[in-house]
Amino acid sequence: xxxxxxxxxxxxxxxxxxxxxxxxxxxxxxxxxxxxxxxxxxxxxxxxxxxxxxxxxxxxxxxxxxxxxxxxxxxxxxxxxxxxxxxxxxxxxxxxxxxxxxxxxxxxxxxxxxxxxxxxxxxxxxxxxxxxxxxxxxxxxxxxxxxxxxxxxxxxxxxxxxxxxxxxxxxxxxxxxxxxxxxxxxxxxxxxxxxxxxxxxxxxxxxxxxxxxxxxxxxxxxxxxxxxxxxxxxxxxxxxxxxxxxxxxxxxxxxxxxxxxxxxxxxxxxxxxxxxxxxxxxxxxxxxxxxxxxxxxxxxxxxxxxxxxxxxxxxxxxxxxxxxxxxxxxxxxxxxxxxxxxxxxxxxxxxxxxxxxxxxxxxxxxxx
Amino acid sequence: xxxxxxxxxxxxxxxxxxxxxxxxxxxxxxxxxxxxxxxxxxxxxxxxxxxxxxxxxxxxxxxxxxxxxxxxxxxxxxxxxxxxxxxxxxxxxxxxxxxxxxxxxxxxxxxxxxxxxxxxxxxxxxxxxxxxxxxxxxxxxxxxxxxxxxxxxxxxxxxxxxxxxxxxxxxxxxxxxxxxxxxxxxxxxxxxxxxxxxxxxxxxxxxxxxxxxxxxxxxxxxxxxxxxxxxxxxxxxxxxxxxxxxxxxxxxxxxxxxxxxxxxxxxxxxxxxxxxxxxxxxxxxxxxxxxxxxxxxxxxxxxxxxxxxxxxxxxxxxxxxxxxxxxxxxxxxxxxxxxxxxxxxxxxxxxxxxxxxxxxxxxxxxxx
Numbered sequence: 001x002x003x004x005x006x007x008x009x010x011x012x013x014x015x016x017x018x019x020x021x022x023x024x025x026x027x028x029x030x031x032x033x034x035x036x037x038x039x040x041x042x043x044x045x046x047x048x049x050x051x052x053x054x055x056x057x058x059x060x061x062x063x064x065x066x067x068x069x070x071x072x073x074x075x076x077x078x079x080x081x082x083x084x085x086x087x088x089x090x091x092x093x094x095x096x097x098x099x100x101x102x103x104x105x106x107x108x109x110x111x112x113x114x115x116x117x118x119x120x121x122x123x124x125x126x127x128x129x130x131x132x133x134x135x136x137x138x139x140x141x142x143x144x145x146x147x148x149x150x151x152x153x154x155x156x157x158x159x160x161x162x163x164x165x166x167x168x169x170x171x172x173x174x175x176x177x178x179x180x181x182x183x184x185x186x187x188x189x190x191x192x193x194x195x196x197x198x199x200x201x202x203x204x205x206x207x208x209x210x211x212x213x214x215x216x217x218x219x220x221x222x223x224x225x226x227x228x229x230x231x232x233x234x235x236x237x238x239x240x241x242x243x244x245x246x247x248x249x250x251x252x253x254x255x256x257x258x259x260x261x262x263x264x265x266x267x268x269x270x271x272x273x274x275x276x277x278x279x280x281x282x283x284x285x286x287x288x289x290x291x292x293x294x295x296x297x298x299x300x301x302x303x304x305x306x307x308x309x310x311x312x313x314x315x316x317x318x319x320x321x322x323x324x325x326x327x328x329x330x331x332x333x334x335x336x337x338x339x340x341x342x343x344x345x346x347x348x349x350x351x352x353x354x355x356x357x358x359x360x361x362x363x364x365x366x367x368x
Numbered sequence: 369x370x371x372x373x374x375x376x377x378x379x380x381x382x383x384x385x386x387x388x389x390x391x392x393x394x395x396x397x398x399x400x401x402x403x404x405x406x407x408x409x410x411x412x413x414x415x416x417x418x419x420x421x422x423x424x425x426x427x428x429x430x431x432x433x434x435x436x437x438x439x440x441x442x443x444x445x446x447x448x449x450x451x452x453x454x455x456x457x458x459x460x461x462x463x464x465x466x467x468x469x470x471x472x473x474x475x476x477x478x479x480x481x482x483x484x485x486x487x488x489x490x491x492x493x494x495x496x497x498x499x500x501x502x503x504x505x506x507x508x509x510x511x512x513x514x515x516x517x518x519x520x521x522x523x524x525x526x527x528x529x530x531x532x533x534x535x536x537x538x539x540x541x542x543x544x545x546x547x548x549x550x551x552x553x554x555x556x557x558x559x560x561x562x563x564x565x566x567x568x569x570x571x572x573x574x575x576x577x578x579x580x581x582x583x584x585x586x587x588x589x590x591x592x593x594x595x596x597x598x599x600x601x602x603x604x605x606x607x608x609x610x611x612x613x614x615x616x617x618x619x620x621x622x623x624x625x626x627x628x629x630x631x632x633x634x635x636x637x638x639x640x641x642x643x644x645x646x647x648x649x650x651x652x653x654x655x656x657x658x659x660x661x662x663x664x665x666x667x668x669x670x671x672x673x674x675x676x677x678x679x680x681x682x683x684x685x686x687x688x689x690x691x692x693x694x695x696x697x698x699x700x701x702x703x704x705x706x707x708x709x710x711x712x713x714x715x716x717x718x719x720x721x722x723x724x725x726x727x728x729x730x731x732x733x734x735x736x
Binding site: 048050051052053054055056057058059060061062063106121122123125176178180181182187188189197199201205206207208210211214218226227229230233253254255256257306308310326328337338339340341342343345346347348349350351352353354355356358 | 416418419420421422423424425426427428429430431474489490491493546548549550555556557565567569573574575576578579582586594595597598601621622623624625674676678694696705706707708709710711713714715716717718719720721722723724726
């Protein structure tokens with residue numbers, strides 16, 4: 001029943017009540033067969049993609065999501081293990097790491113014959129928000145966080161990110177896979193149980209499109225790969241580096257946009273999780289724990305953050321873009337947040353209230 | 369002493385304690401000479417611009433701003449009229465509308481000989497955050513809002529926007545002028561007294577650069593101006609229009625990004641406030657009041673919003689881009705906010721939880 005994964009991990013797939021799939025990731029070959037005992041449900045709507053004509057960017061319209069779960073009390077957490085009468089999204093009463101299809105996805109599988117429309121006049125749209133949205137639960141423990149997990153547990157999370165990226169990349173129409181985590185009510189997190197999400201898009205996202213265009217331009221001007229140049233420069237400048245090990249480097253970028261922003265990149269560039277080596281994967285948990293501990297240590301409080309895994313698109317730009325983990329926090333002092341206000345929201349023009357070197361200094365000074 | 373402005377308005381400039389300028393806008397030719405009685409202060413630091421090498425976008429680093437005024441109690445409001453011992457930013461004890469240079473500007477005047485650096489390798493920077501940042505106070509009344517002002521008062525605000533755009537556009541190095549307003553603690557507003565800001569940039573902002581590129585591409589393909597096509601289509605579709613008059617149309621855009629997003633555009637395109645006609649200016653206050661009243665009426669609460677005035681750059685794209693007012697609200701239900709989480713922040717890929725037509729319907733249904 002289970003499938004064997006690189007690094008000695010195992011995966012077991014089981015069906016959910018409404019046709020979705022849940023995938024259990026384990027460190028040993030456990031036999032799993034817990035049934036989803038909830039009554040069958042009909043799947044959610046499939047949404048829509050609309051082109052924003054002013055900037056030629058796709059917007060996913062998912063009006064069926066308005067009533068999703070919002071800050072449930074702890075005893076009703078939908079991603080704790082199923083226990084007694086509490087039938088959660090995870091039918092088994094014990095698990096390590098699971099990934100399941102999002103119950104209220106903003107992106108969905110493609111109807112037969114679907115193609116992303118060519119941009120053709122300002123009012124281009126397609127009546128299906130094609131893509132994929134999954135939830136990854138990092139631990140069965142409700143009161144925890146990625147930082148507090150054991151290195152072994154984080155290794156299992158990494159194994160799931162690798163597996164999901166590989167598998168989702170094979171789905172027709174998917175052009176980009178994006179694992180991420182939001183933490184903290186300050187950034188809108190509705191379920192505190194440690195978890196992340198994986199979005200896969202049927203279109204190139206604005207950020208990735210822009211990064212690719214800039215990397216292509218840089219390569220054609222200089223013959224060099226921009227991301228390698230950036231990492232080499234950060235290593236050389238040294239002042240913004242906050243953690244490093246044999247395979248990874250963590251730094252506050254030269255032109256960071258948030259009071260606390262950290263990029264964590266492998267020393268040897270790989271396009272995405274699918275091409276991450278076992279050695280690189282094994283070296284990640286320790287630096288992840290260090291970086292997140294430094295972040296929480298600055299003010300001695302759990303920092304709200306968004307952690308984004310940038311990956312090269314599935315089929316293009318794989319020699320130019322590289323996997324890296326971008327952590328941004330909107331907390332700028334113990335009692336103040338940075339808001340994306342007029343300049344950032346209206347114009348996309350960021351104003352940073354702290355020098356990146358100052359922020360790096362604070363992160364480095366945290367005693368672990 | 370005062371200067372006469374189009375539309376029959378008047379402006380009087382006076383110096384502030386640290387060399388900044390305050391400009392009083394009036395409906396009649398009042399003699400003003402209130403002195404700033406506060407002790408002289410040294411001006412704030414000048415900041416820095418750094419290029420984000422991954423996307424070739426300028427970031428303004430303004431680390432001198434970290435300690436700016438934060439939610440002062442009402443009796444210490446820094447933008448109420450000066451009264452007795454309370455010496456505010458506005459030395460006069462009465463005013464209608466004022467615009468003064470921001471005390472903690474994120475953008476500043478250019479040192480002699482300054483030029484925006486060519487993008488030259490990943491680590492481009494310049495040790496001066498060149499631009500301009502001004503504060504516009506909409507009314508002397510602390511407890512009010514743009515919506516609640518009289519049409520006459522809003523006309524005076526418009527007159528100030530026109531005047532500032534014209535004047536700031538003449539400053540060397542300024543390529544773009546951006547008047548905006550943030551309202552609500554939910555979007556980080558630190559001073560509740562009704563006011564807006566004006567940022568002027570020495571670089572093209574990412575949003576405007578993108579809008580211009582798309583408009584240029586559309587024009588070269590079709591010979592048509594994209595913004596005219598969009599407005600014609602909105603007028604034709606009708607379902608998303610929420611207010612209109614002889615000179616202005618307000619609509620929820622076809623691919624809006626926020627639960628409540630409204631664009632207000634003049635029927636006859638003009639590049640910016642500098643070229644707005646008196647007739648257009650005079651017709652704005654009534655539609656502004658209607659639009660903001662509809663917005664506050666949806667849930668019967670003062671909605672947090674960001675209101676951005678998009679304008680064509682000072683010297684380029686003036687035949688392709690047009691002035692319009694974009695209002696976005698992060699409130700999605702009476703007790704829930706939309707957060708820009710993983711997909712929006714990490715990838716720039718927006719997910720909208722409500723159909724734009726649904727949002728327009730709600731705004732139209734508000735009884736005024």
